Amino acid sequence: MRVNKGNNKKTRSTNNNENKSNSNSTKKNILKVLKICLIIAIMGSFLGGGVAFGMVVASLHDVPEMDRDRLEVMAIPSTFYDANGNQFYETSRDVSRIHLSYEEIPQDLKNAFIAAEDQNFYNHPGFDITGLGRAALNHARGRPMAGGGSTITQQLTKQVVLRDSSTNLRRKIQELYLSLQAEKIYTKEELFEFYLNGAVHYRGNTQGVGAAANDIFGKTVDELTLGEMAIIAGAPNLPYRYTPVEGDKEGALQRRNHVLNRMYQSDFITKEERDEAMEEEIVLASSANDSSDYSGIKYPGFVTYIRDIEGVKVLQEIYDWDESHATNEMFNGGFKIYTTLDPEMQQKVENIMNNDNEYLPPHSGVHPQGSATMINHNTGELVALFPGRNHTVGDTVRPVQSYRQPGSAIKPILSYGYGFESGNLTQGTVLDDAPKAFSNYTPENVDRNFMGLMTSKEALSRSRNVPAVSAFLTNPGANVDFARSLGLDYPGDTNASYALGTQETTAMQLTQAYGAFANEGVLNETFAIKKIEDRNGRVIYEHTPQTKEVMSAQTAYLITDSLKDAITPGRGTAGSVRNIFTNEAAAKTGTTSVSDGWLVGYTPHYTLGVWMGWDRNEGDIGSANVVGTWARIMRDTHSDLPNTSFDKPSGLVSIPISTKSGKLPSELTPSNSVRSHWFVRGSEPTDECDAFVEVEICSDSGLLATDSCPPHHVKTKVMLKHRDYITTDSRWKRGREGRKPADVELMAPNDECDMHDSDAQPPSDLSYELHEDSIQISWSGRRRQEFNIYRSTSNGSDFVKLNTSPIGETHYVDSDVQKGVTYRYYVTRVRDDDRETRPSDIIEVELHDNVQPVQSIEVESINGGVRVSFQESHGASNFHIYRSTNPDSGFERIENAKARGNVGQTQTFTDQEIEPGNTYYYYIIAVSGNDEADPSPTRGVEIEANNDDDNDTPENGDNGNDEDDNMESNDT
Incomplete structure (x- = not known):
C-alpha cells in the first residue's frame, strides 16, 4: 500500500499574487471582463459573434468558483461511517499515491507528457487556439468534441474543479474560463506538478506518476527507462486499455510507440533513442495485477458496495458525473459518507458466513459461495451485507451484481401475492398438486411426487410446483406487474416457468420484496447511505425514504401466516429452522437445478436473504445448508431483541375449513382434513364441504x-x-x-366389484347347537366343497374369518366364545379360483352365562296319555316336569328328565297317569345343581272321556280332526 509522501505545497508567490488580486477588486473585475471578451472573441471566430456571446454568457452563468484547495490538495480520501457515527473505512487504504515535487520528476517524463498531451504547455495562456478551433469545428459539424485539444491546464481544471468528463461546448467554455484563471494564479511548474500528482489515473486505483512507476514497474521515477516513461505518459489517455498488465500489453505497446514518436517529432529525443526505446520489452512488477493492499479492512463487502456501487451512483446523481469520474472522486474527493451499517449485526453475519462449516465441500477444486443481505424493512436500511467468501475489496458484490434464479423463493411474490390481493385466491382456495402439462411445460416437485388437493396456504408452505404454476397462470401479466412493484426488474413476458423462479434476480431485490410482506404491505426501498458531506463539511446529500404501499396489510399477513408454516416442522420445507431459531418468523426456501439454494425470510424486526451456490454452476447445492445458516444468523442477530409477534390487521377472520374443498366442514369431512385458515372478512366460505x-x-x-x-x-x-x-x-x-x-x-372408485359370482349358490340351512363352552354351526353343502366361516358380535363389530384356511366340512365348532354374548354367523363357499360366493343368511346365537328357562313347551293328547315336548335350554343338567288339574295350584313334580346337552334340541316325555275327561296343566323348570331357572309357560290339555283306544294316533299330535278335535291347549 502506498500513501502520499508529504503534502501538496502552496506556492508563496501565488498566495502573494492572490492577496494582491484580492486587494484590488476593480482590477480583478477588469481581468474577468477581459477574459470573457477573449473567450467571446475566440468562440466568435468559429460560431459567429452573436451566437458566441449568448453561448458564453449562458455557460458562465453557473461556472464553479476556482477551488484552490482542490487544485493544491487534490487527493483527499473519503471516509465511511457506520450507523453509530463511527468511522470504519478510508479510501486512502485503497489508493496508491506517491507525491512528487516538480523537481523530483525526471525531465524525460515531463517531456513525454508534454509531447503526448500539450506541446505548447509552457507558451499558451491556458488554451491552445489550434486545438480549440478543432473542438469548435467538431461541435459545429455535430461531432463529439473529445480530442479537441484540451491543454494540460484544461484537463486539470476539468477534472479537479469542474469534476466532469463531459465534452459539450458549454463545459468547454467553462473549462476555458477556469483555465485562464488557473494560469493567472499559478506558475506553469505548479500547474504541471498538480497535474502529474493528482490528475493522471491508471488501471486500478493508482493515481499520479510516482505511484504508477511503483505499481506498474516496481521502480521510482528516476529509475524508469525512456520506454517506461512513455508508457506512464500515454496510459492516462485510456487507463484500462493502455496500462499494461500480464496478458494484456498490446495496447500499452501501441500507445508507448505513439508517445515516443511524438517526443521525437518535438525534438525531445533522438531517432536512435526513440528506436531503442521502442525495442524495450515491457517488464512488469510482480504486483502489477493487484497493486492495492486491502488486508485488515473491516467489513470489506459493505465497503465495496458503498465505494464502488451505491456511493458512485449517488455522486453521479448529485453532480451529473459519468461513472469513471464519480469513481475517481469517491477515492479522492474527501467525502464523508454516513451509512446504515450496523457494525454488531454485520460482524455476526460475517462470523457465520465466513465459517467453512456452513458450506458444502469443494467440487472439482471449486468452493461454493454464499451471500447474505439483512434489511431493516421498517426503514429500508441495509444493516448488514455479506457479498461472498474470501471477499477482497473491489470484488463482485453478489447480492447486488449477481443475477441468479430464485427458484421457489419467488412463489410468494409471483404466484400468491397478487392472487391474495385481488381476491382471486384465498388461503383456502384448493389447488391440485397433480401431474399437469402446461403446453409443453411439465413441472415437477423436488421429491418427484404429487400430493393432490390442498389449499393454497399448504401449497405455498410445502412449496408444491404445479399449484404455483396454476396460480401464476390465472393472471400472469398482473402477477409480473406485482413483482415489479416490489422492486424486481422482471421483463414483460410471462413464461409459465417464471412461477418456479427461472427468471433471474438479485438477492437485494428479493430480500427487499420480502420486506414488504414483513412491513404490512409497505415497501421501503433499500438504501445504504444516509448522508454525504463534501470535503468542506457541506451536506450535499440526505436520503429521502422511498416508501409505497404495494399491497394491503391483509394480503401481507396472509403471506406471512403461510410462510410461518413453511418453517414449521411437518408443515413446510424448512421446518429444521426451528431446531435453531425459535422466534416468530416467516421464510421460504428456494432451490434450482443450476446450483442455487435460498432461504429468504423475516421477523418483525429484520428481513434476511441468504444464498448459497456455485458462481459458475459447478455443482448441486440444495437448501439444507442454507436453512441452517439462515437460522444461525437470525438466532445471533436477534439474541438481544424481543420475540415480537407479527401484527394481525383488522378485517381478517380465522375459520376451520375442509382442506380438500376449501368449504366449511361437513359431517363427512375427516378431522385430518380440517384446518383453520385466515380469510379477508367477506371472502370466507359459506357452503359445506362436498369433497x-x-x-x-x-x-x-x-x-x-x-x-x-x-x-x-x-x-x-x-x-x-x-x-x-x-x-x-x-x-x-x-x-x-x-x-x-x-x-x-x-378417492371413491367409479366401478363396481365383480369378484363375487351372484349366480353361484351360497351355503344354506344354517343351524346351531349350544354346548357348555362352545357353539357349533352347521349348514347344507355338497361333498368336496370348501367353506369359510365368519363371525361378528351384536355390538356392530366387523365380520372376521374364523378359519385360517377353507374347510371341507359342513359344520364348525366355535370354541372362542364368551357366555352372555350374542354372535352373528354366516358361511361362504370358496370356489376353485379362491373367490367366494355370496354369503349365506346370517344367524344369531347366544351362549348364556346361567341356567336358561325353557322357552317353549307343547302338550298334546295321545292314545293312552299326554306327550310333553320342549327344547332344551342352555346350562341345564335336568328338567323338572310339573303337572296339576288346577291351572293355579296343586302342581306336583312328575318327572326329572336328564338333559341331553344339545341346546335347542327337542326332548319329549309321555305322561300316562291320566284319567279321561280331565284337563291337565304342565310346566317345566330347568335346573343345574342348586340353580333353578324360572318355570316355563304353563300349557294345558283336555282329555276326552270317550277316547277310542283303537284310533291311530296322528303324527305330531294331529288327531286327524280338521276342527278342534274336542281338545284345547291353553297357555296360563
Missing part, C-alpha cells in the same frame, strides 16, 4: 360393493369424491412414468 362421499367398498377388489360381496368384505368408508386426473408419461423427463396424485388412494 367427500360415503360409499360401501368391497375390500377384495377395492371397488364399489354389490349385493354379491360378502359382508365381511363390505366396508362403509368416507372417501374423496372421484375426480379426473392424468399420470406422468414420457413428457415428464425427470421422474418415472405412471405417477399420479397421492390422494388418488383416498
Whole structure:
C-alpha cells in the first residue's frame, strides 16, 4: 500500500499574487471582463459573434468558483461511517499515491507528457487556439468534441474543479474560463506538478506518476527507462486499455510507440533513442495485477458496495458525473459518507458466513459461495451485507451484481401475492398438486411426487410446483406487474416457468420484496447511505425514504401466516429452522437445478436473504445448508431483541375449513382434513364441504360393493369424491412414468366389484347347537366343497374369518366364545379360483352365562296319555316336569328328565297317569345343581272321556280332526 509522501505545497508567490488580486477588486473585475471578451472573441471566430456571446454568457452563468484547495490538495480520501457515527473505512487504504515535487520528476517524463498531451504547455495562456478551433469545428459539424485539444491546464481544471468528463461546448467554455484563471494564479511548474500528482489515473486505483512507476514497474521515477516513461505518459489517455498488465500489453505497446514518436517529432529525443526505446520489452512488477493492499479492512463487502456501487451512483446523481469520474472522486474527493451499517449485526453475519462449516465441500477444486443481505424493512436500511467468501475489496458484490434464479423463493411474490390481493385466491382456495402439462411445460416437485388437493396456504408452505404454476397462470401479466412493484426488474413476458423462479434476480431485490410482506404491505426501498458531506463539511446529500404501499396489510399477513408454516416442522420445507431459531418468523426456501439454494425470510424486526451456490454452476447445492445458516444468523442477530409477534390487521377472520374443498366442514369431512385458515372478512366460505362421499367398498377388489360381496368384505368408508386426473408419461423427463396424485388412494372408485359370482349358490340351512363352552354351526353343502366361516358380535363389530384356511366340512365348532354374548354367523363357499360366493343368511346365537328357562313347551293328547315336548335350554343338567288339574295350584313334580346337552334340541316325555275327561296343566323348570331357572309357560290339555283306544294316533299330535278335535291347549 502506498500513501502520499508529504503534502501538496502552496506556492508563496501565488498566495502573494492572490492577496494582491484580492486587494484590488476593480482590477480583478477588469481581468474577468477581459477574459470573457477573449473567450467571446475566440468562440466568435468559429460560431459567429452573436451566437458566441449568448453561448458564453449562458455557460458562465453557473461556472464553479476556482477551488484552490482542490487544485493544491487534490487527493483527499473519503471516509465511511457506520450507523453509530463511527468511522470504519478510508479510501486512502485503497489508493496508491506517491507525491512528487516538480523537481523530483525526471525531465524525460515531463517531456513525454508534454509531447503526448500539450506541446505548447509552457507558451499558451491556458488554451491552445489550434486545438480549440478543432473542438469548435467538431461541435459545429455535430461531432463529439473529445480530442479537441484540451491543454494540460484544461484537463486539470476539468477534472479537479469542474469534476466532469463531459465534452459539450458549454463545459468547454467553462473549462476555458477556469483555465485562464488557473494560469493567472499559478506558475506553469505548479500547474504541471498538480497535474502529474493528482490528475493522471491508471488501471486500478493508482493515481499520479510516482505511484504508477511503483505499481506498474516496481521502480521510482528516476529509475524508469525512456520506454517506461512513455508508457506512464500515454496510459492516462485510456487507463484500462493502455496500462499494461500480464496478458494484456498490446495496447500499452501501441500507445508507448505513439508517445515516443511524438517526443521525437518535438525534438525531445533522438531517432536512435526513440528506436531503442521502442525495442524495450515491457517488464512488469510482480504486483502489477493487484497493486492495492486491502488486508485488515473491516467489513470489506459493505465497503465495496458503498465505494464502488451505491456511493458512485449517488455522486453521479448529485453532480451529473459519468461513472469513471464519480469513481475517481469517491477515492479522492474527501467525502464523508454516513451509512446504515450496523457494525454488531454485520460482524455476526460475517462470523457465520465466513465459517467453512456452513458450506458444502469443494467440487472439482471449486468452493461454493454464499451471500447474505439483512434489511431493516421498517426503514429500508441495509444493516448488514455479506457479498461472498474470501471477499477482497473491489470484488463482485453478489447480492447486488449477481443475477441468479430464485427458484421457489419467488412463489410468494409471483404466484400468491397478487392472487391474495385481488381476491382471486384465498388461503383456502384448493389447488391440485397433480401431474399437469402446461403446453409443453411439465413441472415437477423436488421429491418427484404429487400430493393432490390442498389449499393454497399448504401449497405455498410445502412449496408444491404445479399449484404455483396454476396460480401464476390465472393472471400472469398482473402477477409480473406485482413483482415489479416490489422492486424486481422482471421483463414483460410471462413464461409459465417464471412461477418456479427461472427468471433471474438479485438477492437485494428479493430480500427487499420480502420486506414488504414483513412491513404490512409497505415497501421501503433499500438504501445504504444516509448522508454525504463534501470535503468542506457541506451536506450535499440526505436520503429521502422511498416508501409505497404495494399491497394491503391483509394480503401481507396472509403471506406471512403461510410462510410461518413453511418453517414449521411437518408443515413446510424448512421446518429444521426451528431446531435453531425459535422466534416468530416467516421464510421460504428456494432451490434450482443450476446450483442455487435460498432461504429468504423475516421477523418483525429484520428481513434476511441468504444464498448459497456455485458462481459458475459447478455443482448441486440444495437448501439444507442454507436453512441452517439462515437460522444461525437470525438466532445471533436477534439474541438481544424481543420475540415480537407479527401484527394481525383488522378485517381478517380465522375459520376451520375442509382442506380438500376449501368449504366449511361437513359431517363427512375427516378431522385430518380440517384446518383453520385466515380469510379477508367477506371472502370466507359459506357452503359445506362436498369433497367427500360415503360409499360401501368391497375390500377384495377395492371397488364399489354389490349385493354379491360378502359382508365381511363390505366396508362403509368416507372417501374423496372421484375426480379426473392424468399420470406422468414420457413428457415428464425427470421422474418415472405412471405417477399420479397421492390422494388418488383416498378417492371413491367409479366401478363396481365383480369378484363375487351372484349366480353361484351360497351355503344354506344354517343351524346351531349350544354346548357348555362352545357353539357349533352347521349348514347344507355338497361333498368336496370348501367353506369359510365368519363371525361378528351384536355390538356392530366387523365380520372376521374364523378359519385360517377353507374347510371341507359342513359344520364348525366355535370354541372362542364368551357366555352372555350374542354372535352373528354366516358361511361362504370358496370356489376353485379362491373367490367366494355370496354369503349365506346370517344367524344369531347366544351362549348364556346361567341356567336358561325353557322357552317353549307343547302338550298334546295321545292314545293312552299326554306327550310333553320342549327344547332344551342352555346350562341345564335336568328338567323338572310339573303337572296339576288346577291351572293355579296343586302342581306336583312328575318327572326329572336328564338333559341331553344339545341346546335347542327337542326332548319329549309321555305322561300316562291320566284319567279321561280331565284337563291337565304342565310346566317345566330347568335346573343345574342348586340353580333353578324360572318355570316355563304353563300349557294345558283336555282329555276326552270317550277316547277310542283303537284310533291311530296322528303324527305330531294331529288327531286327524280338521276342527278342534274336542281338545284345547291353553297357555296360563
